[in-house]
Amino acid sequence: MNKAGLIFIAIFSVGSLxxxxxxxxTTFWFGVRHLDGDDAVLNYTKGFQEPEYRFTFFTGLWMTCYDKETPAKDFSRASIVCIMLSIAVTILGCLTAVTGIVAKNRSALFHSGLxxxxxxxxxxxxxxTFTARILLQFDASVLPPNVTEEFGWSYILSWASLGAQVISxxxxxxCGRTYEDKE
Known part of the structure; x- marks a missing residue:
């Protein structure tokens, strides 16, 4: 494996992590904001009988601002567990890849890819599951025309990490299939 290949692997591996x-x-996975720049919007989340006056809010894995009840708690827990498990497995994959490169062991490289x-x-x-949680919890059809909902940069980073994990x-x-074992 040449130096450029190692740099490419390192960029995508560390980048995904x-x-x-x-x-x-971060908590910027999904947000509702007022287009006029006003920080106050009406909260029309499913489960409320009447709209409530709330400030602009963002939802993340760990916290949902201004929710009295979360009808999709199982989806919330599943999202947290899966993302944290993904981080742990990515760290293990990085360590296995470094071991395989240093020891010139193609089996370790192959297993790190897996x-x-x-x-x-x-x-x-x-x-x-996070997307399902938002779709079940949030009703965008009742929002006033000057209020918008959008997925935030944390959500986009999570999807970008998925792409980098697949590339890595x-x-x-x-590399594990073609790398020369140290003799």
Whole structure:
């Protein structure tokens, strides 16, 4: 494996870990805001009998601002567990890849690629359950015309991390199949 290949693997491997860690640690996954710049909007979340006057809010994995009840708690827990499991498996994949590169062991590279694929599956499940939670919890059809809902940059980082995990896994599996073992 040449130096450019190692740099490419390192960029995508570390990039996926950084993106997913930033996404998990922030609350900007989904937000509702007033288009006129006013920080106050009406909260029309499903489960409320009448609209409530609330400020602009953001929802993340760990916290939902201004919710009295969360009808989709199981989806919330599933998102948290899957994203945190994905971070742990990504760290393990990074360590296995470094071991494989240093020891020039293609089996370790191949297994680290498989770990990245497992991490990508966990990320996919976590992202999909978060999306399902938002769709079940939030009713955008009753929002006033000057209020918008949008997925935030944390959500986008989480999906970008999924792409980087798949690319890292593909490269590492390919390297594990073609890399020369140290004799």
């Amino acid at each position: 950084v993106c997913l860690s930033l996404a998990a640690g 770990l990245y694929f497992a991490s990508a599956v966990c990320s996919l499940i976590g992202n999909c 896994g593909s490269i590492l599996v390919k």
